[in-house]
Amino acid sequence: xxxxxxxxxxxxxxxxxxxxxxxxxxxxxxxxxxxxxxxxxxxxxxxxxxxxxxxxxxxxxxxxxxxxxxxxxxxxxxxxxxxxxxxxxxxxxxxxxxxxxxxxxxxxxxxxxxxxxxxxxxxxxxxxxxxxxxxxxxxxxxxxxxxxxxxxxxxxxxxxxxxxxxxxxxxxxxxxxxxxxxxxxxxxxxxxxxxxxxxxxxxxxxxxxxxxxxxxxxxxxxxxxxxxxxxxxxxxxxxxxxxxxxxxxxxxxxxxxxxxxxxxxxxxxxxxxxxxxxxxxxxxxxxxxxxxxxxxxxxxxxxxxxxxxxxxxxxxxx
Ligand code: 13P
Ligand code: SF4
Numbered sequence: 001x002x003x004x005x006x007x008x009x010x011x012x013x014x015x016x017x018x019x020x021x022x023x024x025x026x027x028x029x030x031x032x033x034x035x036x037x038x039x040x041x042x043x044x045x046x047x048x049x050x051x052x053x054x055x056x057x058x059x060x061x062x063x064x065x066x067x068x069x070x071x072x073x074x075x076x077x078x079x080x081x082x083x084x085x086x087x088x089x090x091x092x093x094x095x096x097x098x099x100x101x102x103x104x105x106x107x108x109x110x111x112x113x114x115x116x117x118x119x120x121x122x123x124x125x126x127x128x129x130x131x132x133x134x135x136x137x138x139x140x141x142x143x144x145x146x147x148x149x150x151x152x153x154x155x156x157x158x159x160x161x162x163x164x165x166x167x168x169x170x171x172x173x174x175x176x177x178x179x180x181x182x183x184x185x186x187x188x189x190x191x192x193x194x195x196x197x198x199x200x201x202x203x204x205x206x207x208x209x210x211x212x213x214x215x216x217x218x219x220x221x222x223x224x225x226x227x228x229x230x231x232x233x234x235x236x237x238x239x240x241x242x243x244x245x246x247x248x249x250x251x252x253x254x255x256x257x258x259x260x261x262x263x264x265x266x267x268x269x270x271x272x273x274x275x276x277x278x279x280x281x282x283x284x285x286x287x288x289x290x291x292x293x294x295x296x297x298x299x300x301x302x303x304x305x306x307x308x309x310x311x312x313x314x315x316x317x318x
Contacts, residue, residue: 015286016043022289028064028087030285031056031077034224035246035277036068040285044068047250049225050076050122051137051317057081058314066289067296070095070276074296075126079306082298089284091294093276095123097209100179101158103127110155113175117152119145120309121159123181126298128157130305133312138162138208139223140317142169147316161185165208165215184209186271187242189217191264195240202261205230206242214242231255244274 009015020043023030031053032044041047046056050073057065057077064085067074070093078086101124110118110131120132121141129135136144145166148154154172156163158179167174184207192214196202205227206218215221220230224247231239232254241248242263251260265271288294 009283009286013286015282019043019282019286019289022286023066026064026289026292027062028066028289029056029060029062030066030068031060033069033073033246033277034228034250035244035274036280037246037278037282038249039282040068040280041246041249049137049139049223051139051223052225053077054080054122054137054310055314057084057086060084064289064292066285068280068285069093070098070274071296072098072123072125075298076122076310078296078298079126079129079303079310082300082303085292086296087288087292088294088296089280089288091296093279095276096182097121097123097158097179098125098128101125101128101177103131106131106157106177109177113153113155115153116155116175117148118155118157119148119174120157121162122310122313124158126302126306129309130302132157132309134316135309135313136166137223137313139225140313141166141208144313144316145170145172145174148172159209161211161215162208164212165221168212181209183244183272183274184242185211186265186267187211187214187263188266189214191266192217192240192242195261195264199238199240199261201236202238202240202259203234203236204240204242204263206263207244210242218242227251228254231258231260244277245272246274246277 058080074088118132122137154174156174157177160176163176203219205220231251238259240261245262
């Protein structure tokens with residue numbers, strides 16, 4: 001079942017206090033990504049980007065890891081720390097990048113290029129990780145690709161935008177799987193240009209999942225944690241932020257005096273919110289801790305195959 005089943009929450013229950021009590025009682029740790037709802041970020045034991053969350057999950061000695069993020073992140077926690085029970089508020093919280101790379105199609109693609117070293121972005125399923133030589137996140141991709149021997153040809157999957165960015169930074173030619181993130185491809189460059197005219201003192205900062213033409217105009221490109229640090233450290237007072245708007249919560253806390261303008265999407269929609277990340281709610285979080293379901297379970301053979309490239313990533317990013 002994808003979602004905690006008993007939605008019978010007593011009226012007036014203090015969810016925040018109950019979650020804290022259940023965490024203590026069950027020796028559970030709550031890990032949350034920066035794109036989670038603010039109220040979830042505020043009660044998390046640790047908030048971070050994909051790499052930091054993977055590290056925390058691996059090191060955790062809690063009996064239960066509650067992962068407020070998307071499926072590939074919770075799966076990564078289980079791969080790295082299989083003795084822990086890994087729970088998700090909503091097991092249906094997927095990722096368009098991960099969905100863009102079906103394991104069978106990827107196996108056929110690899111078979112066409114058997115001499116290539118396979119680099120996969122962590123935003124992919126365990127079945128793709130199991131077919132990869134090394135995993136990267138947006139915060140260590142350049143460093144890791146730089147470590148691949150120069151004579152090796154490279155396949156990069158599944159994000160073509162991050163792939164193109166890494167190729168440019170490293171000077172390495174790479175075959176790119178043609179996946180994209182539905183959130184990061186939605187930003188309107190026309191509307192961003194209008195905002196820049198209106199706010200000439202604002203710096204455009206962007207996540208590398210954005211399209212190359214947008215990245216070329218950005219003052220700073222980085223993973224969520226790097227964007228957060230940049231806002232704190234830059235002398236600028238105003239920023240146009242081209243990534244999922246959940247990160248703005250920590251930016252506001254870190255730099256309360258700074259003005260943050262979320263980059264606008266093409267349509268008049270809330271498409272700069274990740275619909276998968278936003279499936280997680282405080283109610284579902286409470287229910288999954290209380291009922292210890294839905295649990296992320298994995299086939300052991302698949303887990304061990306996916307572990308090797310993930311461990312290589314952790315080793316190569318130190
Ligand atoms: P970060 O690793 O930069 O947090 O990115 C995760 C993600 O899903 C971006 O869309
Ligand atoms: Fe996937 Fe994009 Fe959502 Fe990140 S923001 S989880 S890449 S769909």
